[in-house]
Amino acid sequence: MSDDNITLTAGDAEVTVQPGNGGRVGGLRIGGVEMLRQGERFGCFPMVPWCGRVRDGRFLDGAAVRQLPLNAPPHAIHGTVRDGAWRTARTSTAEAVITSELADPWPYPGRVTQVVELTEDALTLTMSVETYDSSFPAQIGWHPWFNRNLGGEDVQLDFDPAWQEERGDDHLPTGNRIDPKPGPWDDCFGMPGGVDVTLTWPGQLELKVASREEWVVVYDEQEAAVCVEPQTGPPNGLNTLPRLVTPLEPLEATTTWSWRRL
Structure with a gap:
């Protein structure tokens, strides 16, 4: 099937899925209001097979050192699948299934398979990574760019993490867990009960980002948008907290965004 854009609808919610642009969700409109920052690099892109930065682009697989391209020098960032076209496996009015083959680099x-499911008041994204033969470490995550302002007051963030990963000068976690600090953030937080972050545009809309995973990166250093990124491990996790994909056990993760009007 083609990699043309896919439009899903449910009630007054509409989602655009862009298989040809890295498998990203290019838009989420609720009552005609666009929630995601627009542009080729924005929307909400999948982070696979790693999330955030990998130190010096290197990770260990047993005794072997693997080198990735340094697309955010001196590190590698956000995986590979956002850079290529995905294939559309199937679609319906409110669901799309798209796939991407892991390949060089x-x-x-x-x-990688991503399922996008829309209802009148929620969007659910499910991703899985499977291997054909060799086992390997991997991560799954999503990088949404929520518009900071929808025409009223700026968005407010509310979440209660158990800890914050201390961030070094190289933007990577040092390995120390600290008490959460006030923003602005480009930081990873631990939420052992599952990711639970509420974005509120006062007088307009409340949107909750939830996941059973316990890691979330919050990035709000840009004026236009705020990012709330659920993921299966912290930045540099291929080295510090790898999740193994085996022929018998794929890696799977889900995030749900649910909303209500205020």
Whole structure:
């Protein structure tokens, strides 16, 4: 099937899925209001097979050192699948399934599948990574760019993490867990009960980002948008907290965004 844009609808919610642009969700409109920052690099893109930065683009697989391209020098950032076209497996009015093959520069063959499901008051994204033969470490995450302002007051963030990963000068976690600090943030937080972050545009809309995963990166240093990124491990997690994909056990994660009008 083609990699043309896909439009999903449910009630007054509309989602645009862009298989040809890195498998991203290009838009989420609720009552005609666009929630995601627009532009080729924005929307909400999948972070696979790693999330955030990998130190010096290197990670260990057993005794072997694997080198990734340094697309955010001196590090590698946000995986590979956002850079290529995905294939559309199937679509319906409110659901799309798209796939991407893992290939160079990632050193292992595999497949990523993303399911996008829309209801009148929620969007659910589910991703899985499977291998054909070799086991390998991987991560799954999403990088949404929510518009900071929808025409009224700026968005307010509310979440209660158990800890914040101390961030070094190289933007990577040092390995120390600290008490959460006030923003602005480009930081990773731990939420052992699952990611639960509420974005409120006063007088307009409340949107909750939830996931059973316990890691979330919050990035709000840009004027136009705020990012709330659920993921299966912290930045540099291929080295510090790898999740293994095996022929018998794929890696799977889900995030749900639910909303209500105020």
